Amino acid sequence: MYDDNNIFARILRGEIPCKKIFEDSHTLAFDDINPQAPVHALVIPKGKYVSMKDFTEKASDAEMAALTRAIGKVAELKGVKESGYRVLANAGVNAHQEVPHLHFHIFGGAALGPMLVKK
Ligand code: AMP
Numbered sequence: 001m002y003d004d005n006n007i008f009a010r011i012l013r014g015e016i017p018c019k020k021i022f023e024d025s026h027t028l029a030f031d032d033i034n035p036q037a038p039v040h041a042l043v044i045p046k047g048k049y050v051s052m053k054d055f056t057e058k059a060s061d062a063e064m065a066a067l068t069r070a071i072g073k074v075a076e077l078k079g080v081k082e083s084g085y086r087v088l089a090n091a092g093v094n095a096h097q098e099v100p101h102l103h104f105h106i107f108g109g110a111a112l113g114p115m116l117v118k119k
Contacts, residue, residue, distance in 0.1 A: 008101035026066035038109030080108030
């Protein structure tokens with residue numbers, strides 16, 4: 001189910017570099033390689049979880065708490081805590097999830113517009 005060769009698994013193993021923002025025993029945060037806003041960070045659990053369903057069913061309370069706290073910490077470290085930011089996690093095909101390792105995007109640094117493009 002979990003693909004050990006996905007790009008974030010390789011970052012976690014140190015095989016591919018990242019621009020690290022924050023790390024603790026359960027979580028890693030780094031800048032997105034193709035930023036969609038002036039601030040675009042990614043926060044990922046270190047465990048092998050594909051999606052929120054996977055994570056909430058299998059992760060420990062400590063892992064879940066660490067991930068949530070890391071999101072707040074990264075917003076502060078990237079200087080968007082006061083100006084505002086958006087947190088987003090894509091899951092599955094309809095949400096266009098490209099990397100099959102759970103990740104939260106943090107966008108900020110400018111007005112972000114509406115949450116979804118209206119059709
Ligand atoms: P998603 O569509 O939600 O799966 O988002 C995947 C995100 O990972 C995209 O915003 C990519 O730009 C980002 N990404 C892909 N490869 C890397 C990498 N090596 N380092 C940092 N971010 C990456």
